[in-house]
Amino acid sequence: DIQMTQSPSSLSASVGDRVTITCRASQSINRYLSWYQQKPGKAPKLLIFVASSLQSGVPSRFSGGGSGTDFTLTISNLQPEDFATYYCQQTYSPPLSFGGGTKVEMK
């Protein structure tokens, strides 16, 4: 099974900052990587699929990159509504494992 490792597990940032979250797969997953945002008490929301494609309705300040085993989610110009927990998920091969999550907190 493919293991997904996210880093950092949490970070503190300010409105207007540029934030980058990393996700590493235990083996190559090509570009089959999705990113989600989850706020307390809510279901996850798909942000990015196949590594860099922006889901409809998601602001362009969110961007994804990478391929193979190493991926990034970048939030440029962090907004108040972006404080949340972010998860990566490999969609290359079942079981479609998630990373452990990265909580973005207000500094």
Next chain:
Amino acid sequence: EVQLLESGGGLVQPGGSLRLSCAASGFTFSSYSMGWVRQVPGRGLEWVSAITGGGNSAWYAVSVRGRFTISRDNSKNTLYLQMNSLSAEDTALYFCAKEPAKSGSGFDYWGQGTLVTVSS
């Protein structure tokens, strides 16, 4: 508007069984793969199972393989998760989720979840 509404959660004793349902609307249900994801409150997401649109293929997490069965009734636009031999480690909020048309693109719509508590 796509809607996914889970039901069937509740309190069950260790070793017991429960069947979760997910009623779907707003899209052609039979055309899309569906899945279940669970989350222990305050913890991360765990992918549980998925099934193709026609119901011909299904996959499971190692932690539930042999105990859980995913199925669907396309005539009723409903997804199911039959959970047997439940243990405390299965206590979680269970989300139903829809995959987009393009395989390998994650889950684009999610329900609000149904809580399963396994306790004596």
